[in-house]
Amino acid sequence: MEKHVSRKLFAAAILAASALAAPAASAQNAYVIGYITDLSGPLADSYTPTWQGFELYMKALNDRGGINGKKVEVILDDDGLKADRAVANAKKQTERDNVVGIFGLSLSSTQAPVFTEMRKIGVPVVTTFSGILDALPPSKPFSYSTGVVFEVAGEAIGELTKNIKPNGKIVGMTFDSVGGRAALSHNKRMAESLGYTWDEVLFPVTTSDFTPFAQAVAEKKPDIVVGHYGSGQNLGVIPALRRSGYTGPYIVASYGVTEDTVRQAAVRAGNDENVYYVTRYATIYDNNPGIAEVSAAQKKYGTSKPFSSMHLTGWTLGKFAETALKACGWPCTREQLDKVIQTLKVDAPGLTGGPIEMSPQDHYGPTYWRLYVWNPKTTSMEPKSGWLKKAALKFPLQ
């Protein structure tokens, strides 16, 4: 029931979107790519704006005349954060829509099977968030990521904590999931190597009342608390922590957490001045031409979700797709597309701390991370550090 409703809804949305974006495009005369993500499941809050950023980029691109004179047609499918639906969508896109590559994707649970299936038939897949390590060195063929990988984020956050307090006790929080545990363990490794003491509290994935967990955290008397999860959890955890008497610094790890979520959470927690935000992509409050360009496109084409860092993530992925398709030439085959992505370098000034650089051995590349702090007076975020460069981690770790 639920699937049908949302599927119809989004089918209508795709029709509308493709009608707007590429009125003259046809399968023979356009680059056809697939986009699969969670638009109706538990993480739709994060993935919808990411898709919208990608869509904005494609609209602007097609309005400019497309690539090599060809428009780009995007086939959008909703996986509802369900693995079987994600795989079915990917098969449909490769068999019926004949896409050259697939972009987007939601969590590890949907990525892993899609990566595996597409590898079999040689379709490159580029994800934003990545819960699994296929893209990290030693990278597996056809699997790429331009987003946040938990392990790398965990380390980056551990390092950036120095900009808040040089020592003390960090309590990490996450929900009980593979990705959450991975982020936590890497954060812990880095924090301990920098001389912090570490403790952690995990809660079930479906939790929505965080009070008991927040009280458990407050009782540990932390100096800094880090939350490795999505929007909803932050929305619940931050006020719950403050209610439980913990008023110290709290770091939001940006796994699809929007600025608006941070604002809401900070407002709920009583105009909190101690909420930090670590992100791989810039925030919408940054003042630079790169952000201004996305913002202008957002104003021009409109998005249903409030403008956020997630739109910047999607936009950058759009730029990545454009660069790849351009290098691929016309006609573009899957093999050719994969080949060019392997050595692709995409610069997204203002949106990231440095270029996205792929190599045949490393399908993730170096990433750049930055610490921001929420300012309730200006209701915006201010950078508290420069961009920290992290090389892609090599697995297995020692």
Next chain:
Amino acid sequence: MTDILLQVRQLEVVYHRVATAVQGVSLEVPKGSIVALVGTNGAGKTTTLRAISGFLPSEDAEITDGDITYGDRRINGQLPHQMARAGVILVPERDKVFGTLSVEDNLEFAARGGGEITLERVLGYFPLLTQRKSQLAGYLSGGEKQMLAIGMALLCRPTLLLIDELSLGLAPIVIKDLMALLHRISKELGLTVLLVEQNANAALAIADFGYVMEGGRVVFYGKASELISHPDVREFYLGGAAQSETKSYRDIKQYRRKRRWWG
């Protein structure tokens, strides 16, 4: 000519769309009278009564043929509460009071404001209930339950009172008192009563008219006094033969065969 309050014509009731419970039942209840409907267990008396007072949708019972006329209204297929509000009140055979409610709450449940039947008047008929007021109805004795049930029914301001098995499970002395009381109440309040009874003796003693049912049909009817003296009725339903000598099994079978079917 007597004023007929309730008329049942050619009634047929089917349960669960397959089981025919009564067939071709016709009866008349004149205004102000007490009519007894007697017959053995399973004869279709209760079904007839229930058809008059209305079925709940959940009972999956349907009047498939015939008419029930109350006053000048055809009332086939009305819901119980609609009939209750029209003044047709049934005292059922089982589950006649709310066992989890106190006696007082049971009476309050039923009470409809206005009218000449007040709580005081009802308690006047059943003084025992006053003492039991705060007790749970589930803990009352059989006779007390019956009193409470009639009291509740009276507080619903009935025009036509339908009583299913007043005597069931009660001691003979209690039955006698209750029947006498019912007669008195009926006359004092001008109530019309349709009484369904297995205990035909007790019922016909206070009734003006009687109907005898068997196997889903009416087999005898007439004035109560006539029925009491009718030899077949006496033999089959009143527990005694007109003649003193006992008959053989074969003779009884013959009587059965000879019986006329009405309706």
Next chain:
Amino acid sequence: MEFAATIVILTCTYALLAAGTVILYKAGRVVNFAHGELAIVGGYVFYSAGLMSGGTSLWFPVAGAVVFSIIMGMFIYMAMMRRLVGEPFYVAILVTVGIGIVLKSAILVIWRAERLTIDVGVTPAIRMAGGATLSYMDIASVVLTVAFFAGLYLFFRFTRLGVQFRGTAENALLASQRGVDVNFVLSLAWVIAILAASLSGVLYGGRAFLSTESVTIGLAGLTAALVGGLDSLRGAVAGAFIVACAQYLTVRLVDPVLSEAVPFLLLVIVMSIRPWGLFGTQEELDRV
């Protein structure tokens, strides 16, 4: 101190849900599996009504939630449950499961599965030793829950309609024969149950957030009702308290990750020792 407060507030959330489950069971022998969904949708309606009125007054969202409960209660009973009387009990249960799925889709379609928080009275009202605070909403949730149960008690005990309600729950046929419109009473049961659920949803939205996942509070509420005994309002409160304690103590003393499983573990234990629940009547088992 704060742990006691948390348990009490959690108890309130679950007790309101369990009370609705008990009322529906008593009135119509229906176990409602859509209760969590009804609660959360009630919260969403409250939020949207507040948004529509510009968030200036509480009356509009409250009226919105009440109207939602009345319409939803009448609709579920008159359009669905009424037609199922006489069917095997599991048919009604399956229908409620279906209602739950439809409501969840409604959250997706109407509110786009957006996580919403109801920010009414979230400012601290009481500061406890150690810096923990209780908001006005927290206090309101206790006050409103107590008021709801007191109101329910007075209604059932002292009003004619309440007495008719109890009578109908015991014997619908006799109630109908005594002039009570059973359909009205059973619709009312749904309305009251959904009203309690909506209140619970609003309080939950103030404390945590509303989302498609938060419908799982319905399971905690159902567990509370089952633990307490499906036909006992006292049991609903006791069951809610037990579930809340079990959940909270698991988080604090055992392993936070287990807290979701605890209510079910509890359910299994109670069901195997005392299948009719702590305050339930044993005979009720035969009816199901």
